[in-house]
Amino acid sequence: MSPLVSVVIPVYQGERIVRGAVLSALKQTHANLEVLVVDDGSTDGTLAVLAAIEDPRLHVLRQPNAGTAAARNLALARARGAYVAFLDSDDRWFPDKIESELRVLRAAPDPVAIAYSSYYAVDDRGRLAHLPPARTVTGNALEVLLDGEDFLMPSLCLFDRRIFETIGYFNPGRYHEDHEFILRASRAYPVVPTGRRLVVYRQSTSGKCRGILRDFERARDEELSVAGDVAPMLTPEQNRRLHQNARRSLYCRFLMYGFNRHAKRMLPEVDVASLPASGKGRLAWLFARSGINVLAPARETLQTGYRLFAQRTWNRVLRQAGLDLLYG
DSSP states (O other): OOOOEEEEEEESSOTTTHHHHHHHHHTOSSOOEEEEEEEESOOSSHHHHHHTOOOTTEEEEEESSOOHHHHHHHHHHHOOOSEEEEOOTTOEEOTTHHHHHHHHHHHSSSSSOEEEEEEEEEOTTSOEEEOOOOOOOOBOOHHHHHHSOOOOOGGGEEEETHHHHHHOOOOTTOTTHHHHHHHHHHHHSOEEEEEEEEEEEEOOTTOHHHHGGGSHHHHHHHHHHHHHHHGGGSOHHHHHHHHHHHHHHHHHHHHHTTOHHHHHHHGGGSOGGGGGGSHHHHHHHHHHHHSOOOHHHHHHHHHHHHHHHSHHHHHHHHHHHTOOOOOO
16 A cells, blocks of 8 residues: 655745645645644744645644744654655655655665655745755765765655654754754664655745854854764764864855854864865865855855756746745
8 A cells, every 4th residue: 555654844934935835745646645734833824825725635733933843743743654754844845756755765675764865956036046966875874974065854855754763853952953863863774865856945045044154153052062962872983073074064154155254263173174075165175275265156156057047947847847936
């Protein structure tokens, strides 16, 4: 029989964006779904938008504003599916996302695993902004995550339900709860890729991960606290690599978004010799040597290039998939 998949969508003040997320879940080619949308104390028209969607598979839960982690945990406690997928209210899925991930899970050598896909990054208006590498890491993803960029996010993954019974839910007291959970999950269970881009990931200029960068102390503390949370599960060498990567990643993000002063404050904690291991790191290395930030303008140039030369192709991809991003 076709397994039941529980789709969890947390939303807060999402009247302009949540409909597109819900519809992209309900239109999956794998139809045996329950879609659990958790309204996290919205005061706008979110509930009215959800009430207008007529599908018996849609279930709307409500809670006082408590954050994304608490909203996901509420839905997980109610979920009945053998598999669980998370979708942020400003992200979208291509129609065969769940079907493709179920296929690779069934073919995986491990009985309990995490399937994942790659993504297209768009801006606030749904324009193509970036095409990160389509990752095909198989098996132990933790070793890759310890040293490099995050390539696993909840919206990209399909989890066997038994994973949560072993490692628990999301940490509601953690700002970067996604990253902390993925580190725990990938340490305990192998990953298998679809090798396809099946998710639209919205990089919002008002997103919380970008907003926190304005406060150096808080950004640093929250980044390193995630590494501290998982440190007891790691070997001393793994712990060293994770902390080194946390500092390096935060330094690069400061530069990407133009927080040059924060980057300078972060620099004494960064292993500069390890920066040239990636393209982004090589540009960040130049700042360490010259004080000139070329990473931020390089990012802007790249995104402008996508908007100018790839938008027609991107529009065609969306039409063929029947996707309306509906970002307002």
